[in-house]
Amino acid sequence: MFAEQVGKTMVINPGSTKFNNTCVILSLPDMEVRVLPLLNKIPLKIWNWGGTL
Numbered sequence: 001m002f003a004e005q006v007g008k009t010m011v012i013n014p015g016s017t018k019f020n021n022t023c024v025i026l027s028l029p030d031m032e033v034r035v036l037p038l039l040n041k042i043p044l045k046i047w048n049w050g051g052t053l
Helices: none
Strands: 001-004 009-013 022-027 033-036
Touching: none
Parallel strands: none
Antiparallel strands: 001 009, 009 022, 022 033
């Protein structure tokens, strides 16, 4: 996973499409969040703090 700020935009990428199927873009300073599916998969929005599902 990586996060990189490009101007007023924060891009968060899962790094591996085998286990993750979304990319999240956070626009700053208005904090607008866009979730983009990768590989035509449906995004699953959950918090996973290193545990297993």
